[in-house]
Structures are given as C-alpha cells and as structure tokens.
Amino acid sequence: VADSFAGRFAAVRAARGPRVWGLDPSGKLLEDWGLGDSPDGLDRFADLVVPVAAETVGLVKPQSAFYERHGWRGLRTLARLIEQARAADLLVIADVKRGDVGSTNDAYASAYLGPDAPFAADAVTVHPYLGLGAMGAFVSRAHESGGCVLIVTRSSNLEGREIQAARVPGPGGGTVEEKLLAEIGQLNQKLAPEAVGPVGAVVAPAPPSPELPELPLTSMNGLFLAPGIGAQGYRPDDVKRTFAACPERVMPSASRSLLAAGPDPSRLRAAVSEMAAEFR
C-alpha cells in the first residue's frame, strides 16, 4: 500500500497539507500575466508555476482544456509540466474528464495512467455518463500503477443537478450520485479491502442543503477531490463541513483565486501558502 496513490497522498498530506493547486492558464490569465495568449506564453506559464508549486503544495491539477486550446504545442507543454511537477515530488491530477465506451477507455487510460503513458499523471478525472462499468481500463491501470481515477460524481456547478440527482431505475433506486458512490465503494472493497482504494470521486465542497442532500461519503473507501474553492464560491469552511466524516481523505482544490495573485512568484507563493494555512 506504500506505493498506492492513497498512501502517497497520505504522506504528502502529512508533509505539505492536502491542498491542490489548479493550474488553469486561461487566455485572459496569460494576457494579464504579460506572457501572451500563445503556446510560448503557455510554456512560460509552466516554467513559472511549477517551482512555486513545489515550494508550497503537495498536489497540482492542470485542467486539460487550457492546454488543448493551444493545440499540440499546448499539449507538449502539458506533458512537460506533468513530468517536471512529478520530478519535483508533486502529485499530479490530470483534470481531463474523459470517458467513453470500454475499448476507447483502454486508449484513454493508456494516455494518462501508468509509467509508459505520454501524459503520465498520478491521478485522472473521468466522467461517468457512459457508465462506471465501461471504466475497467482506468480502474485497473490506476490500481496497478499506484494511480487514482476520480469519477465526477457531484460537480462544482449547479447545471448538472438534473442528471446527478436523477433517480436510477430498478431495485435499490437512489440517485445517480448515490449509486456511483456505492459502486465506487464496491470496486475499492474488491481492489483494496484493507485500505483506501484507487477509485475516488469528485464531489463539490457544498454543505448539505435541500438541493444537495447529504451523500454517503464514508462508505466509499476512496479519496475525494473537492474542486471550486475560491473563484467558484466555495470556502475552506465548506470543505470542513462537507467532509466532516472523512477529513483525511479530501483533496481541496483552488485554481483561479490563487492564480490571480501572479505573475510575481513571491506574491503567488504567499497566496498559495495562505490557502495552505486555511486547511491546517
């Protein structure tokens, strides 16, 4: 278990805290930082943020969309960023939200997980619209390589409520998000019965409310990525309340609110360290 993602996260958490820095270089941000909204500007962004991340956090989460919009050159930067971040002992979550039929997921999994992957991340986000049953390649690759697959379950935006809160047919019932957590729990139980398993969930750090009923988080036996701190309106206190039952299994993530402090490295470092303190 020492080499599992959960084991590596526990070590990082003890040493540097649980927080994740989302690396989302939008066109506006690249312009605001004076780097230029271009593949070269994106390269300079990567050069600038990786060293700051290595000094301040344990995990980074590049959002693929902001690299894809610069075409293959942007993806070359993403590959380099992932490699350099891991070389600096950061855990890297590739936020790609892929997901397709089984044979296509084989190909996606080999792109993002495992030592030979061209974008060899420690963890990858996927969406479940084509079913958790089609995710076998992601799950087995994550399990075998000490990686983690994070299933988007309750997203940080509200537009997804119709689907996420829909009730599944057949006996057992429950909502889509409840059912996903139960199925993830079964997978983890099988793969890592005595430990925190390789399948996790993306769950918004939104305290329970009439629109967002409480989820059975503890039985899942996996890690949670809690996105949207800061710019999307969630606060550290929301994380604490939402995951009160399993605080040691949450990876809270902030992106835009931290990047707004750049491009000066010392100001960036201060902003990221401040978020760090809020989660101690």
Next chain:
Amino acid sequence: VADSFAGRFAAVRAARGPRVWGLDPSGKLLEDWGLGDSPDGLDRFADLVVPVAAETVGLVKPQSAFYERHGWRGLRTLARLIEQARAADLLVIADVKRGDVGSTNDAYASAYLGPDAPFAADAVTVHPYLGLGAMGAFVSRAHESGGCVLIVTRSSNLEGREIQAARVPGPGGGTVEEKLLAEIGQLNQKLAPEAVGPVGAVVAPAPPSPELPELPLTSMNGLFLAPGIGAQGYRPDDVKRTFAACPERVMPSASRSLLAAGPDPSRLRAAVSEMAAEFR
C-alpha cells in the same frame, strides 16, 4: 442556412451519402497494418486513410483517445488529419466527448470549433454530465461558425443505462435522455427556428425495446450521430428502424469493422463503399 452544419451535411448526404467513417487507430490496428504502434505509425495511418475517405464517404470521425495515447505527437497528427480531411471536402466530427463547467467549456470549445481553433473540426461530441446549461460556449461557437455540437444522449454501450435512463427530479419528470432531447430541441428552436439546428445528439442505433424505450427524436430538430455500426453489433437495418421518423437527419458511423479491411487501399475503399451502398 447554406453554411450551417445541417446545410452542409444535407449537401454531402445528397452527393456521397450520410455515412461516417470512424478513424480509430488502436495500437492493435497499427500493428496489424504493419505501421507500428508509434507516433510515426499513426502519421502513416493518417496518410493512408484520408485519401481513401475522400473517395468514399462524406464524413469522418477521428476518435481522440487513439491520438492522445501517442501524446502531443499523436495530437499533431490529429490536427493534420482534420486539416487534410477538410481540405478534401470531408466533414470532420471530432469525437472527444469533452464537457466541464462553463469557464472550462469556453476553453474546450475554442480548441475544437471555429476558424481559429487548433483542432478546427466541423462538429464535436460532448458529454452532458455537468449539465447542458454549462455548454453555452460549445453551442454559440457551433452556431456562429457553421459547426455542430453533438450531445451524447443514448450511448452505444449498455453500461450507461443506469444514468441515461434515470428519472430527473421535479415537475416534468422523464428520463435523463428524454430531458436532454427536449432541452436540445428548445436550444435549436431558439437558434434556428426554421431549420435544423446546430445542436445534435449521439443516439445509439438501437431499435426500441423494453430496456431502450422509444425516444422523441423528431421534436429535437437537430442531427443524430448513430455510432457503433459493425464491431459494436448494430446493423444498417437497426439505423433504419431506430430513425424511421427522421431518416434524413442521421449520420450512421462505423469504425473498426471498416478498418479491419485495411491496410490495402483498394480493399479499404471496397469495404467503405460497401457500407455506403447499405445506406442508400
């Protein structure tokens, strides 16, 4: 409307038929074809298939996963394939199944739709797990650039049934897939009241059955991508029966079953032409 995707598809359909050739170069296929499972092998695959496609079909659908697994070099090939296919008057559907929160979808949409996109496809597939309401950037870019956004609604695999057949909460009810088709219809009604709109749906060519209840296809006022012909078990007759109410709005797609005829160009040409005949 002449420049809308629906208008361009109607022209292509009249001239070359409605069929879509899925370009899914798996590692096994590249080996079987003697090209090598490498970025160079992928490049040779692209060189080989684009001319054959230009002679035999009106649309191609590269599946991104099979290019991403070769890293940025594979995506450089994808960009080149898209450009060369469009230069040969093929319509290109980028099968990427992206989807995220609104601000991230802005970035994804600018990667795949519009004249300045690095992967400037004619149409793009997206998944709706984070909500159709978050898809504004895809929809407006598709509308403005004569493109199309295809929302995965009923996938070609059965593992997604739990989510796709779940019942949405609140008044109106219905299943997730029914609700999506209704919402797509509303978007199209607003954007293209007198025509076939820029938002389409991916719907498996599975004739109605107890597990797959009939969908309200005609009211959607958009195009359908019907994947999975051949290797996934669907036949041309299934397409005919499933879309009997709107045959002129379906793009039936086959991938592996056609590629199996390669690498010899004349055998490939024959296999693709044969599929063509089946849809006339």
